[in-house]
Amino acid sequence: MSEIIQTTIAGRTLKVDYGKIGRLSNCAFFISYGDTVVLINANASDKPREGVDFFPLSIEYEERLYSVGKIPGGFIKREGKPSEKAILHARAIDRPLRPLFPKGYRNDVQVVCTVVSVDQDNAPDILAINGASLALCMSSIPFTTPVGAVSVGLVDGKFVINPGLEERSKSSLNLTVCATDERVMMVEAGGDEIPEDTMYDAIMFGFEECKKIVAFQKETMNKYGKQKEEPELYKVEESIEEEVRKFAFQKIKDAMYIMDRDERNAALEDVDKELNEQFSEKYPDNGSDIADVVYKIKKEIVRNMMLNEHRRVDGRAFDEIRPISCEVGILPRTHGTGLFTRGLTQVMTVATLGSLGDVQILDGVGTEESKRYIHHYNFPSYSTGETRPLRGPGRREIGHGALAEKALEPLIPSEDQFPYTIRLVSEVLSSNGSTSQASICGSTLALLDAGVPIKRPAAGIAMGLITSEDLSKEEIVTDIQGIEDFFGDMDFKVGGTEKGITAIQFDTKIHGLSENCIRETLNRARTARLFILDKIHKCIPEAREELSEYAPKTYTMSISPDKIRDVIGAGGKVINKIIAETGVKIDIKEDGKIFVMSEDSSSAKKALKIIEDLTREVKAGEIYLGKVTKTTNFGAFVEILPGKEGLVHISKLDFTRVNKVEDVVSVGDKILVKVTDIDNQGRINLSRKDAIKDSEENNSKENSSKENNLKQNK
Incomplete structure (x- = not known):
């Protein structure tokens, strides 16, 4: 039998496709909200697990990257261990469900939530909590108290249930509320310094919506749920519990009333030794039962001390913080x-x-x-x-x-x-x-x-x-x-x-x-x-004004985005050369912001100068100190900025006639040159003699200015 069961939450359809898939699971279905779909499977062992003193509940949250149209990275190209977010989502599912199982239930229970389709407006983790609760309720596993879960955002001063992607980007609150129809079971929240009253109101706002989801789950469970199995609950034999209580209760109580932690633990260890001497021969196979009774006695004593005697174990007031x-x-x-x-x-x-x-x-x-x-x-x-x-x-x-x-x-x-x-x-x-x-x-x-x-x-x-x-x-x-x-x-x-x-x-x-x-x-x-x-x-009243001498220093600059390729170079050749020469780290953003990081400020400044030169525009009339990279019979090629060369024609090398380029310059020489022209194809024409002439005129002006200043001072 295949059934489509649905309701409306925050204006969107929550749908359960039950009976079509996973027919060997105790309960399996697709649960969807918008285009987000999670596959839920719930199963339990037939018998309790032996030798354990806890409830072996396992919640697994599996993310499949095909759900967002991605192929996993790495060599293997398949999903590996769960991501940190997946682990956190699994914990968020576990925490509200675990307390609602019968005490003493020790069958293995596993709920697997597999994310198979993701619409970014509808979070799969919230859907998985609701799906896990519903699957346990509909299964034969002895779980009968459903929980509902919603996320709550705060956008423009208003609470929003299950906010979409755009709303989440504007929200100052990211709150998950999980509750039964009577009480709140679990809260996870991150917020931008939310006042206590606002946070309380947000939790209550989510609580009301959770009640609607719980009502839907109860209706679904009553209509389609399986007959619940009668659980085999672990319980210590009455005779063992009575004997242990009679022998150890007062001893444990006396120890628990010791305020000092180390002294208290030492006294409790002495009680454990006495218990072992008293009962090891009579009950050689019931060590875990005796330990269970001791745990219950300690719990009773501590809770009675606090609830009825209004006293904490270490003597503090209820609102007192430790030193x-x-x-x-x-x-x-x-x-x-x-x-x-x-x-x-x-x-x-x-x-x-x-x-x-x-x-x-x-x-x-x-x-x-x-x-x-x-x-x-x-x-x-x-x-x-x-x-x-x-x-x-x-x-x-x-x-x-x-x-x-x-x-x-x-x-x-x-x-x-x-x-x-x-x-x-x-x-x-x-x-x-x-x-x-x-x-x-x-x-x-x-x-x-x-x-x-x-x-x-x-x-x-x-x-x-x-x-x-x-x-x-x-x-x-x-x-x-x-x-x-x-x-x-x-x-x-x-x-x-x-x-x-x-x-x-x-x-x-x-x-x-x-x-x-x-x-x-x-x-x-x-x-x-x-x-x-x-x-x-x-x-420490505020952040230190300066970073540690061992921390790297970051220097920033901005370039035109269309110059980024000049800094990176083909296959990263240019940027890797800068890093090799200076020993810095360089990060470039799409908007042209460049971050240079180094523990040595001189290395960082050197890298910044190289980048600045790489991205500078060559302008006609400017003078540069360039390096001769190649000589020919008609002139010399000079690199005036990193990656930018121009030609000094042989006629522009000197004021007198030059018969051979090498008579004036050689490869590797650094010379002053002036940009005389940049043609339509971007070719740069340079002149050495014009640069020398301009430099001499500037020097003459500076000397004349100095002489005038001296005369005025006299």
């Missing part, structure tokens, strides 16, 4: 460094300035082809005092780096203001919560230390939440540490300046956030952000 310190210039040979410490969380960011030719080339389905501001984030095992093999960045590292990049991007000066490629690398040196937000702070310090004239400093803060089982009670906490993130209900990250918000990322472990919680969190995050910005300002 902060800021330093800059800590590495001697880098272009800029910032070291930001908040409690036991510490991040060092290093800024590197490069030429515009160092931009990152992007090969994806979007319209962006390159970027000159890049932020990378590294989270090594030593940051938590652990050991594990060092690998490339995972999804978490890529996500945290992208969030910090988004927070600072609106503040980076334009190419015209600051013609450099900027790369930031945040190294997490110590982690106890909120390292992504510490990266924003460390990056601000590094940019200022590097002399980058950012619009304003930015800072980030992570907010947490503890709720009661029925969600009737909730406590919001500022600057969450690791244990509060681990046992809490949300991680609400807000980055921005004193003026407004530049980035948000939040997700929850519960069934969404209330409207009041969102508003209050935004306001408290602002208070915390201003506190941190004051610390940054006291460390």
Whole structure:
């Protein structure tokens, strides 16, 4: 059975083509919005995966370059590993869906979203979230709470749902809202310093549209969905849980009430040893069950402490930020460094300035082809005092780096203001919560230390939440540490300046956030952000006036666009020769702007002079110091500017008759010549004797002027 199911969202048709394709998948369909089409497939294993203590959900977001009529670059000519954007989109799909599965469900679940056609006015990532939710709802997988997703723009002071390409280029806000019909599940935002009230209104505006999408999904699920399987949920045997609780609850509670982190962890390790001695012989095959009970006990204690006793694990007030310190210039040979410490969380960011030719080339389905501001984030095992093999960045590292990049991007000066490629690398040196937000702070310090004239400093803060089982009670906490993130209900990250918000990322472990919680969190995050910005300002109030002596210097000039070919030359011969002679880097834009970069100013000026000469127009009547390149029996050819030669006829070489050209000049000689004529074919006629005559007359005038000045002075 093939069915076309559709609805209208923001004036455009959202269509699901179900039953035609992927008939061996649990659920498969094409979902389209405009000409953007995503293929969705959802499947689950028949049995729970054994030996795991987590829900093995896998969300894959696959971009096919044929969707935008491109052939992949490189030698292999096929798609490889997912792009960073694809990884970020997969994370955005995962975060709102994961909390809505039944607790204890441990079957492998995989949702694959394959982008097969892209209309740039309709974003495939938003479509994929809606498609993934609908596929899970229509499948036999035990998922019954649909979520809707929209993007929200702010164009000319008005909110726009799912803005098109032109609207996105004008929008000061790029917001993704994902929600059930009752609560907001996930928000991703990047903005140009958006005020808190405006951001809240935008989230609520998107929330209302999400409700319509959820209603469509529910109707579709009820009409076409499969019978849901009865899930086999993992649960610890009651007898084991009762014994472990009776033996360990008070011991764990006593340990959890120790404020010092190291002492607390040491006490908890002692409890683990006692548990092992007590139960290893009786329950040799139930280690994971015992660990699961211990986790639940810790979670109960922490949540009760915060929700009912109004006390945090480390004794701080709910709105109190851990001690902060800021330093800059800590590495001697880098272009800029910032070291930001908040409690036991510490991040060092290093800024590197490069030429515009160092931009990152992007090969994806979007319209962006390159970027000159890049932020990378590294989270090594030593940051938590652990050991594990060092690998490339995972999804978490890529996500945290992208969030910090988004927070600072609106503040980076334009190419015209600051013609450099900027790369930031945040190294997490110590982690106890909120390292992504510490990266924003460390990056601000590094940019200022590097002399980058950012619009304003930015800072980030992570907010947490503890709720009661029925969600009737909730406590919001500022600057969450690791244990509060681990046992809490949300991680609400807000980055921005004193003026407004530049980035948000939040997700929850519960069934969404209330409207009041969102508003209050935004306001408290602002208070915390201003506190941190004051610390940054006291460390380094503004960008350094001069770049590091080890940073390359950029010099700019402009030429007529039709002269670009003269600078580049056939096959890049001319520009490569300039680079070889001077050791500089040269970037040329289509509008004729030229950027020359070098650590040595004299080399840069030499390159600029060569380019200037290459692009100068030869004019009749001007005198040049040229170089003889060739002699003939009728005259000498002289190069007066790079690539531009003229002929000095033998009769124009000297004031007396010349029998042989070589009697006056030889190849390699530098001589003064005057342009006497440029014919219709562009051939340049030169005269040595006219240049000498003009020079002598000028010298005579100068000497006469000097004599007159001397007489007047006497």
